[in-house]
Amino acid sequence: MDHVTKLTEKFDRALAYATHVHGGQARKGTSIPYISHLLAVAATVLEYGGDEDLAIAGLLHDSVEDQGGKARLEDVRHRFGDRVAGVVRACTDSFANTARGEPKKDWCKRKTAYIEHLDDVDEDVLRVSLADKVHNARAILRDLRTDGVGEKVWSRFSQPREKSLWYYRSLACKFRDKLPGQLANELHEIVEELEKPAPKS
Secondary structure, eight states, X not given: OOOOOOOOHHHHHHHHHXXXXXXXXXXXXXXXXXXXXXHHHHHHHHHTTOOHHHHHHHHHTTHXXXXXXXXXXXXXXXXXXXXXXXXXXXXXXXXXXXXXXXXXXXXXXXXHHHHHHGGGSOHHHHHHHHHHHXXXXXXXXXXXXXXXXXXXXXXXXXXXXXXXXXXXXXXXXXXXXXXXXXXXXXXXXXXXXXXXXXXXX
8 A cells, every 4th residue: 555645733733724824715706715725735735746744835825925925934934844934935926025015026027937936946846836726727717617607707817818828828838847747737738728719609
């Protein structure tokens, strides 16, 4: 039998922490609790070979960007260690601005910088980031196929459909290069579905 990753009370503490940090938040344009996304990312990390620290990083990957910047990162480091904090920091696409209390950079510059930054990170970061992007892309595809939502799903985002698709297409290509395998292929396949033209009504 293969070795089973053991989850300890450290994971329990991280789940409680994530629930507290993101309490009251919902997924964009929905009433779905935000914690559902964090659980899905942690689950995907575990399903594709990640260990407890990486699952915890999955739970906390948005905590710095959304909920507290540098002070939050130091709290994560204190509670869960340098490895978890390092992955969370690297998954934050606007960390430098957030840490200084500055507004986020222009969307295109920020996303381009994040894609380029994936060339310089280790496999830990790639695993968590890929799990995050796959779940986000799956959620878009699900809503695109949902009666009453469809193409309106794109209005939830700050950028139009074409720019959002550019970002996901760029990510899919980058992950296929940097962390090839089934999950990277899945992201590529989802993006191909997202790019299909909307059916004529």
